[in-house]
Amino acid sequence: MWWVxxxxxxxxxxxxxxxxxxxxxxxxFFSYRCVLCCPSYYTELASEAEISSLPKYRHEVSNxxxxxxxxxxxxxxxxxxxxxxxxxxxxxxxGNVDCCICLCRYEDGEQLLLLTCDHHxxxxxxxxxxxxKATCSLCKVLVSPSLKSG
Numbered sequence: 001m002w003w004v005x006x007x008x009x010x011x012x013x014x015x016x017x018x019x020x021x022x023x024x025x026x027x028x029f030f031s032y033r034c035v036l037c038c039p040s041y042y043t044e045l046a047s048e049a050e051i052s053s054l055p056k057y058r059h060e061v062s063n064x065x066x067x068x069x070x071x072x073x074x075x076x077x078x079x080x081x082x083x084x085x086x087x088x089x090x091x092x093x094x095g096n097v098d099c100c101i102c103l104c105r106y107e108d109g110e111q112l113l114l115l116t117c118d119h120h121x122x123x124x125x126x127x128x129x130x131x132x133k134a135t136c137s138l139c140k141v142l143v144s145p146s147l148k149s150g
Contacts, residue, residue, distance in 0.1 A: 046130035050144035055086035055114040056123070059097070059106040076112060076120065086114065101125035101137050117141040 057076035074097045076090040097106050099122045106112065111123040117136050121129070126143075134143045 045132070046134040046143045050134075051113075051127055051130050053144070054126070057090070057112045057114060057120065059092075059108065059110045059112055061108045074106070076114075079111070092120075099125050101129050115141070115143055 056079040058079055060075045060077050062073050074092040076092060078087050099106065101121055102125050112120045113123045113126045114120050115136050117139050119136050119138050129137055130143050135141060
């Protein structure tokens with residue numbers, strides 16, 4: 001409804017020449033809404049090859065020290081398909097063990113994918129997300145750096 005009303009105002013102000021500032025204001029607003037606020041119109045989708053090239057990790061929950069049972073730690077164990085840059089284990093804080101796409105806690109042994117921005121998600125969630133948008137769901141960085149040059 002607001003689009004129809006705004007478009008009507010824009011045409012009216014353009015035809016009557018009485019309010020040229022209103023015309024340019026509405027045109028600027030429409031341009032802002034279309035270009036900046038709707039990135040899905042110009043976002044590429046990630047290919048299967050780009051998704052499969054992301055570093056893979058296995059989520060593991062350790063029980064902590066014997067004297068401190070509440071001191072549990074979560075780790076991301078690299079899987080064999082990662083290259084040498086992603087072959088080190090990562091420690092996760094307890095508050096950082098949720099998938100921000102589906103909002104569920106990681107299960108022990110679950111496969112995680114690490115994006116180029118260092119955000120991690122469940123592999124099933126990031127595959128579904130990347131088929132809709134090729135950006136990280138948190139920071140909007142491209143999933144694969146090869147999309148920038150493409």
